[in-house]
Amino acid sequence: MKTFINPAKETWNDILKRPTQTKANLEKVVAEVFSKIQDEGDKALLEFTAKFDGCNLSSIKVSKTEIEEAIALVPDKLKSSIEKAARNISKFHENQLVVEAPVKISNGIDCWRKTTAIEKVGLYIPGGSAPLFSTVLMLSIPAKIAGCKEMVMCSPPNKEGKIHPAILFAADLCGITEIYKLGGTQAIGAMTYGTETVKQVYKIFGPGNQYVTAAKQYATMEGVAIDMPAGPSEVLVFADDSGNASFIAADLLSQAEHGADSQVVFVTTQENMIVEVKAEVEKQLNDLPRKEIAAKALNNSILICVEDVYQALALINEYAPEHLILQSREEAFFVDRIVNAGSVFLGNYTPESAGDYASGTNHTLPTNGYARAYSGVSVDSFVKKITFQRITQDGLKELGNVIEIMAEAEELMAHKNAVTIRLKRE
């Protein structure tokens, strides 16, 4: 862990540099996989799954029986925990459905927006050692609240051709309409084009490795929307002397265990907090099963002491952390002024894991500084807004000349004529 005491503002950019992401030059690989899926459909998917996941599937689609069997395998305690989390996530996300009032621009001119769900969405849940059923909740609950009609999900099968029971339980709970045993590039390609078995979608969501990221990028060039660009997870904790060093260490470690490329930043106005947090991190690290991964991430991690809360605020807004934890007497100061962050956790008893799982907020968030321009996933991500307008003959009489003058100045005479021809009508 690297420590910086009152570093000059000009050096922040360097200090806070995220671990360099090797720009994976995977476009060629992705293009080949996508093109084969377009040409051969299911046949290509079965071949890729045999090659990349090491299993020969008889069917890509998860059957009802498989889902029922999986549900029976999930321990009751885990089931009720997932259900509780789902209720909280639903409660938070239902609040995001807003009905916008129509606008009377002037007499005879009415304009409004109608929010409509994206009809077909695809959710990608990565495989790997641990089953990310929490991501199933975070993507499918807002999709369901938005009113998406078709919610398809892809997740890679293990060597036995199965998806983890907890993932299937969560998917079933949240109303996913189709589940496919597909991972990586071939999952994204299948949802982009559709095959005999896999339904085509209009927008693809979800995390994944560099192949998935490259495939999602490629999908956008094939007319499919995606949730947001991906990057390694990160947390920034700010604390003054009201913070609790052992809680802070636990939060830093919970970020560090995600992956060796996770970034962990601690900012404080109290130099002694750096010493305390460092000691606590070392103490707690040893007990973690994923301590090797966490230790690697900690190598890149940064502890910074700044002069005052103004400096801290400036640094936070410049870094734009995915997760921001604030343990500070001056919480209100920060809440009012934070402009760049994904999700903010306030106070000593609000660990990031609460938001990762069960408090209700979404855990699919902008990393890598994208919080400067992107929001996390929400119901907004699953809808689009159509504008409507109705103009009466009188309304057009009032506004028509303005349109004619502007259209003429832009040299678009047919645009002008569409008004003129109507104004001439008695």
Next chain:
Amino acid sequence: MKTFINPAKETWNDILKRPTQTKANLEKVVAEVFSKIQDEGDKALLEFTAKFDGCNLSSIKVSKTEIEEAIALVPDKLKSSIEKAARNISKFHENQLVVEAPVKISNGIDCWRKTTAIEKVGLYIPGGSAPLFSTVLMLSIPAKIAGCKEMVMCSPPNKEGKIHPAILFAADLCGITEIYKLGGTQAIGAMTYGTETVKQVYKIFGPGNQYVTAAKQYATMEGVAIDMPAGPSEVLVFADDSGNASFIAADLLSQAEHGADSQVVFVTTQENMIVEVKAEVEKQLNDLPRKEIAAKALNNSILICVEDVYQALALINEYAPEHLILQSREEAFFVDRIVNAGSVFLGNYTPESAGDYASGTNHTLPTNGYARAYSGVSVDSFVKKITFQRITQDGLKELGNVIEIMAEAEELMAHKNAVTIRLKRE
């Protein structure tokens, strides 16, 4: 114009195919321009402007004097028209600023979202024969309402090194903070990285040719967000016998004059309307200054007679038109059921040009079928939403076990520990 009478549903996909866009393989060109801008800054920009725009600039940034001179050149009638349009656009977009209520998830758990403006945005206004000052309004008014602090604008200079006065007038009216004489790839590259003169931005908006489109795509890989993917403009008009053939023809032509690749679709339940509209199009076409462009677009245009409104609705939702004009007795039927469209114009006196210029809605809309997943530009495009949460010690006592169980099942023990360590504290 190709006519289809009651075509089978299976053929719609073929009939409604958009003009094939040659996938411009411009990534290499863009990468070179971007890399030179990163290395050489302003020097590179001046060179590219000399090369591509054919003018040697002494300064990239438009000066206050230049703006004042331009304002003096704009005719008063055009000024007041632009001002009237700006008021309507402001009125419609101000309504999009919503304050979301906080959510009490349970005792001791509070979650909410805060809407914050994207601090730095870049607006691109294409050059070419006509000055697109209307696009200045459509991008900068929602940006200003959102509260963006820095709104920079790029537009290519003409051979004399000037930007059209109406563009500068509109930019000044709407509070653009910096205006640069930059076009094409170099404009997008400059806003992506920033140079000595040009300010770096977090999100880039605006239309453009295939170079601009490729550059915006490239910018997303460099960490900058963009408004949406671009494609040729398009309109679909549906009318029954309550429609007015000459108005419809004028609307179809106003789309056709945009460019040879514009797509124009007319759908009706009344076969005779096809004959009438066709005759009107031919009649009106001759009087247009841009009739050659419009005639080319009309070659790709389609007239379809369908059996009933259900068929019409299905066809509209499948095509997902950027602009949809409805002249129908059964307007309410459509309004309730349209799910894929950018902007909808209702009734005989609501021409698309009203929305293009002055009724208040935005004209930056999803083309090319993107209306299935994207909204047009709005205040939403210039903000992001940060989630906040505060959990009390009691709140965590209540929810903590759920988090622990889920974290353990995902094999993320440090996530679990961040809760456990807090629950242990008395």
